[in-house]
């Protein structure tokens with residue numbers, strides 16, 4: 001399967017078949033997670049949680065028997081790193097037919113944090129149920145997908161730009177980067193807000209966060225920076241598949257920014 005078709009086929013799964021994954025399947029996922037590296041090199045400690053042993057659940061998820069999450073030190077760029085690594089695991093799970101849903105809001109956060117013994121100075125931004133998707137989505141899942149237009153994404157020209165923010169980039173103009181940017185466009189995000197904006201220049205692709213109105217940085221962590229980590233992950237995996245290395249830097253090119261927009265990182269094309 002190409003990376004683009006994997007990015008196209010992954011979706012949040014909120015209705016599971018009620019059966020537990022095998023211990024081998026769960027262990028394989030954690031072992032894979034342990035191999036994942038990010039451009040930020042911040043360690044993440046992965047955790048599996050059995051719903052029957054812990055009593056954990058989410059009001060939007062049905063039929064799950066396990067959750068997956070991770071703990072990371074509360075340091076600069078923790079959110080981008082967490083988003084990048086967790087999405088790498090989510091995509092690996094999707095390849096194996098295992099359903100996931102990123103969850104940052106619809107859970108009893110305190111209960112999950114206690115279950116992983118979260119310490120001072122650590123954050124556990126998101127969790128995900130793990131399991132096989134049920135044959136039919138629950139009505140709640142159907143309504144939730146509708147509520148955030150989960151099956152659609154912003155058009156290319158709203159997300160990608162050439163040189164600066166006043167020149168939208170169409171898919172036809174993206175040339176060799178067309179499929180790579182399409183894979184970024186399809187990435188999941190909290191409330192499906194898709195806050196990433198990318199500027200393509202001759203030598204680099206610059207990543208920005210354009211904060212959604214009314215969705216500020218949280219007190220403990222910044223959910224929209226997790227979304228940017230996810231976008232960075234999709235970009236990196238698509239570039240890797242195209243035979244390019246993963247070459248991110250943080251070097252703000254000083255391009256004029258629209259409101260609510262901040263620079264995050266750059267990928268060096270040359």
Ligand SMILES: Cc1cc2nc3c(=O)[nH]c(=O)nc-3n(C[C@H](O)[C@H](O)[C@H](O)COP(=O)(O)O)c2cc1C
Nearest residue numbers: 011012102103104105106148150188189190191192
């Ligand atoms: C950081 C993050 C947090 C999310 N939090 C929740 C959540 O609390 N509850 C939920 O049902 N979905 C949550 N989602 C899932 C998004 O709603 C979903 O990814 C988006 O609507 C796109 O749908 P898709 O994943 O099926 O492509 C979250 C996604 C991300 C990336």
